[in-house]
Amino acid sequence: MRIGLRGAGVALASASLIVAAAAPTLAQDASQAPGDWPLSGTLRDGTPFTLAPRIAEKLALNADADPGNDVPIQYVFSYGSASIPLFSPQYERGYQRSIPEAQAIMPQLSGTPIAPASQLQDPNLQIAQISALWQAGLVDCLSIQSTGANAFTQIVNDIMADGIPVFTVGVESNGNELTNFTQISHNEGRQAAQIVADWIAETGNDIKVFAVSGGDPTQNWSQGRMQGFIEGITELVPDARFVNDASSALNTTYDPANTYDAYRAFLLGNPDVQFIENVDIGAEHANRAIRDSGLAGKVFSIGWNVSQGQLDGIEEGLQVAALDQRWGDQAAFGAVACADFLQNGIIRPNSQELLPVTQANLAEARADFESIMGN
Numbered sequence: 001m002r003i004g005l006r007g008a009g010v011a012l013a014s015a016s017l018i019v020a021a022a023a024p025t026l027a028q029d030a031s032q033a034p035g036d037w038p039l040s041g042t043l044r045d046g047t048p049f050t051l052a053p054r055i056a057e058k059l060a061l062n063a064d065a066d067p068g069n070d071v072p073i074q075y076v077f078s079y080g081s082a083s084i085p086l087f088s089p090q091y092e093r094g095y096q097r098s099i100p101e102a103q104a105i106m107p108q109l110s111g112t113p114i115a116p117a118s119q120l121q122d123p124n125l126q127i128a129q130i131s132a133l134w135q136a137g138l139v140d141c142l143s144i145q146s147t148g149a150n151a152f153t154q155i156v157n158d159i160m161a162d163g164i165p166v167f168t169v170g171v172e173s174n175g176n177e178l179t180n181f182t183q184i185s186h187n188e189g190r191q192a193a194q195i196v197a198d199w200i201a202e203t204g205n206d207i208k209v210f211a212v213s214g215g216d217p218t219q220n221w222s223q224g225r226m227q228g229f230i231e232g233i234t235e236l237v238p239d240a241r242f243v244n245d246a247s248s249a250l251n252t253t254y255d256p257a258n259t260y261d262a263y264r265a266f267l268l269g270n271p272d273v274q275f276i277e278n279v280d281i282g283a284e285h286a287n288r289a290i291r292d293s294g295l296a297g298k299v300f301s302i303g304w305n306v307s308q309g310q311l312d313g314i315e316e317g318l319q320v321a322a323l324d325q326r327w328g329d330q331a332a333f334g335a336v337a338c339a340d341f342l343q344n345g346i347i348r349p350n351s352q353e354l355l356p357v358t359q360a361n362l363a364e365a366r367a368d369f370e371s372i373m374g375n
Contacts, residue, residue: 039345043160043176045157047157047176049161049176050163051163051165053163055073055140055141055164058073058108058140059073062108070108071108072108072109073338073339073342074110074138074139075109075111075112075140075143075334075338076111076112076113076114076130076133076138076142077114077143077145077334078113078114078115078142078144078145079095079113079114079126079144079170079331080115080121080123080126080170081115081118081119081120081121082115082117083117083119084121085254085281086306086307087305087327088115089373090327090328090372090373091145091327091328091330091331093331093372093374094330094331095111095331095332095335097328097332098111098332098333098335099111099335101336102335102338103339105339105340105343105344106339106342106343109335111335112133112138114130114133115129116129119254121147123147123148123152126144127155130155130159131155134159134162134164139159139164140342141164141165141166141167141338141341141342142159142164142165142166142167142334143166143167143169143333143337144166144167144168144169144177145168145169145170145331146169146170146171146172146180146182147170147171147219148171148220149171149172149173149174150174152173153173153174153175156168156175156176156177157176160177161176165178165338165341166178167180167181167334167337167338168182169181169182169333170182170330171185172184172185172220172224178341179337179349179350181330181333181334181348181350181351183353185220185221185223185224185225185228186225186227186228188224188225188228188304188323188325189225189226189228189229189230189232190229190231190232191354192229192232192277192302192321192323193228193235195302195320195356195358196233196302196320196321197232197233197236199320200237205300207240207274207275208240208241208274209240209241209243209272209275210230210233210240210241210242210275210276211242211250211275211276212229212230212242212244212245212246212249212250212276212277213249213252213262213263213278213279213282214226214251214278215251215252215253215259215281215282216251216254216280217246217279222246222280226245226249226277226279227246243270243272243273250262250263250266252282252285254281254282256285259282259285259286260288263282263286263288266289267289267290267295267299268293273299274298274299275299275300276300276301277302277303278301278302278304279303280304281304281305281307282303283303283304283309283313283319284303284308284312284313284319285309286301287301287313287316287318288309290318291318296316296317296318297317300319301318301320302319302322303321303322303323304324305325306322306324306357306365306369307322308369310322311357311362311365311369314357314358314359315359317359320358321356321357321358322357322365324355324365325354326352326355328372329352
């Protein structure tokens with residue numbers, strides 16, 4: 001459970017913010033009359049928040065009965081890369097569908113997506129892009145796809161201190177954002193371990209030797225997923241052992257060719273491995289390496305996110321599950337959260353959960369994926 005604002009909801013009562021019973025959160029000062037702007041309150045680290053006067057002025061103009069006075073509310077969505085396979089297209093589509101959803105709440109909302117062009121996520125470039133728009137006065141509300149617990153803490157806190165609402169999505173974060181919309185990485189790893197342990201029990205496969213891997217194993221979310229998986233498997237599978245751990249995990253990169261080559265070499269050098277956890281988008285390449293190495297039925301995988309290759313791997317029995325973290329929902333969260341906060345004074349809570357895709361729901365998952373990808 002997150003502390004402070006994270007995971008806590010705020011309900012609108014008499015047009016003023018009230019504290020939800022579950023946890024402390026941003027609350028409007030009792031001296032403010034219903035409908036007064038700007039909103040103000042205390043953030044999770046104890047610092048004060050007051051909505052920037054320029055944004056309050058826009059909201060007041062838009063509340064006027066004359067639509068001719070309306071001014072755009074400038075929502076910005078920053079995500080890690082416009083070029084990562086699977087990730088980037090799903091994030092882009094999630095953002096696109098979020099704008100009309102947000103405009104149904106706040107018609108004046110106008111959206112701008114920004115992302116580095118490189119295939120590797122670059123927090124420094126993300127921060128530079130965000131800062132340029134912020135310093136130019138072109139951000140009224142912001143959502144950031146974070147890439148690490150502390151990567152965006154300073155920029156989030158600085159922008160919140162300027163009276164601009166910020167939300168984060170994608171991975172856990174330590175900033176003052178109103179909501180961090182994501183899963184808890186350690187819990188994800190434990191969930192994956194339970195799925196694998198249940199599969200072992202159901203199928204009778206004698207799986208004892210495991211490995212962990214990922215495109216960037218040093219990331220905090222990678223570490224959490226690996227550590228949770230190792231802990232869960234060690235508890236749930238008798239005599240299980242790992243040939244590596246979160247500190248020595250196989251680094252596959254995010255490049256498909258490099259990932260495939262890394263798995264081929266790893267399988268050749270570790271002939272006793274029976275199960276591989278991939279914590280991001282590479283499980284489909286692990287599946288190809290398993291198949292091409294003549295190890296189908298002897299080595300299995302589990303991975304995160306959804307791709308045609310992973311769905312095919314599940315259908316073939318190479319992959320136990322794909323854990324869909326619903327990238328589109330992460331990308332769609334910020335626009336609606338901004339609209340609800342600025343229009344209604346509501347802070348939307350973190351409600352995201354993984355969706356495990358297995359053979360039991362494969363057909364439905366395939367149809368959903370093809371729809372998302374425009375096939």
